[in-house]
Amino acid sequence: xxxxxxAKTQIQKILDIHGGKTATQATIRLLKDPLLKGQKPALxxxxxxxxxxxxxxxxxxxxxxxxxxxxxxxxxxVAMSLMNLSFYLWDDIIDQAPNRLFKPTMFGKFGEASTLxxxxxxxxxxxxxxxxxxxxxxxxxxVIELFWKMWTKMAEAETSSIQARSKEYSAKDKLxxxxxxxxxxxxTCLKIGATIGNGSETEIEHLGKYGLLIGVILELQHDxxxxxxxxxxxxxxxxxxxxxxxxxxxKEHNSELKKNLQEAIDEKxxxxxxxxxxxxxxxxxxxxxxxxxxxKKLSKHAIKELEIIEKNGATRALQVFAEAQxxxxxxxx
Numbered sequence: 001x002x003x004x005x006x007a008k009t010q011i012q013k014i015l016d017i018h019g020g021k022t023a024t025q026a027t028i029r030l031l032k033d034p035l036l037k038g039q040k041p042a043l044x045x046x047x048x049x050x051x052x053x054x055x056x057x058x059x060x061x062x063x064x065x066x067x068x069x070x071x072x073x074x075x076x077x078v079a080m081s082l083m084n085l086s087f088y089l090w091d092d093i094i095d096q097a098p099n100r101l102f103k104p105t106m107f108g109k110f111g112e113a114s115t116l117x118x119x120x121x122x123x124x125x126x127x128x129x130x131x132x133x134x135x136x137x138x139x140x141x142x143v144i145e146l147f148w149k150m151w152t153k154m155a156e157a158e159t160s161s162i163q164a165r166s167k168e169y170s171a172k173d174k175l176x177x178x179x180x181x182x183x184x185x186x187x188t189c190l191k192i193g194a195t196i197g198n199g200s201e202t203e204i205e206h207l208g209k210y211g212l213l214i215g216v217i218l219e220l221q222h223d224x225x226x227x228x229x230x231x232x233x234x235x236x237x238x239x240x241x242x243x244x245x246x247x248x249x250x251k252e253h254n255s256e257l258k259k260n261l262q263e264a265i266d267e268k269x270x271x272x273x274x275x276x277x278x279x280x281x282x283x284x285x286x287x288x289x290x291x292x293x294x295x296k297k298l299s300k301h302a303i304k305e306l307e308i309i310e311k312n313g314a315t316r317a318l319q320v321f322a323e324a325q326x327x328x329x330x331x332x333x
Contacts, residue, residue, distance in 0.1 A: 007327035019057025026081035059193035064314035068197020153184030182215025235270035250285035257281035
């Protein structure tokens with residue numbers, strides 16, 4: 001009997017086919033720069049621990065979906081990936097996160113100053129590559145404007161998040177932040193890909209909405225992993241008041257969890273036993289059911305956004321990518 005591939009396998013195959021080559025280029029672009037020889041240890045660490053096929057794949061597929069040549073997105077996709085690296089590094093500083101996904105972060109291994117510098121170098125390199133990309137003047141101006149809008153939205157979302165740590169932060173507030181960052185990130189990727197592919201305004205708008213919805217789905221998947229401590233970050237998130245959405249929602253629907261969370265905050269360190277209790281109370285609140293229901297709804301909306309695009313191999317890949325997300329969530333749990 002032939003075993004059906006997992007949703008994770010399906011998703012990874014799409015990412016590798018359409019974004020793997022560009023992701024590899026992005027990981028070594030800084031490492032190969034002769035002017036950055038003095039930063040070699042940090043760059044080697046990044047090249048071994050960071051890879052982003054998601055943004056290049058979605059940008060390439062958006063371009064192809066509207067009849068464009070996906071290879072024309074490669075340099076802009078490298079720039080987008082390096083921009084995302086900047087956000088990734090700076091986010092670790094903001095969250096004071098020494099580890100992520102069972103691995104030390106650059107912040108944890110090299111400290112705040114080096115991480116801050118590397119984030120700046122990555123974003124500077126991204127804009128250099130973007131300015132050198134082979135685009136006509138109209139497309140270049142549009143793409144640069146989309147990049148800048150992404151930066152301002154990301155900055156606004158992070159600023160609001162930091163300010164909220166000193167006051168009561170609701171699940172609704174956190175979901176708004178997730179939606180804002182998704183809009184600033186994957187929505188931008190899809191819009192840029194469709195722009196390079198000469199898509200119509202309507203096609204660009206619908207593919208952008210698809211990217212926003214997929215971005216929220218992926219953030220929610222990661223969010224519940226953090227909330228159930230599957231990434232070993234929950235204790236640090238509690239101590240820095242950087243609460244994930246799942247935890248905030250469960251806290252609002254489970255008074256026992258709210259009490260245990262306050263006890264954890266009052267302690268010098270969050271003990272493993274307390275984390276176990278908090279996870280149990282999250283599950284008692286049925287937060288996982290709430291997230292799964294939301295992901296299914298978002299997935300259906302994402303697929304609907306593809307209906308106005310002419311059917312081809314790229315739109316089918318985007319549809320499969322969206323359809324697989326609910327099953328991928330169940331596989332996480």
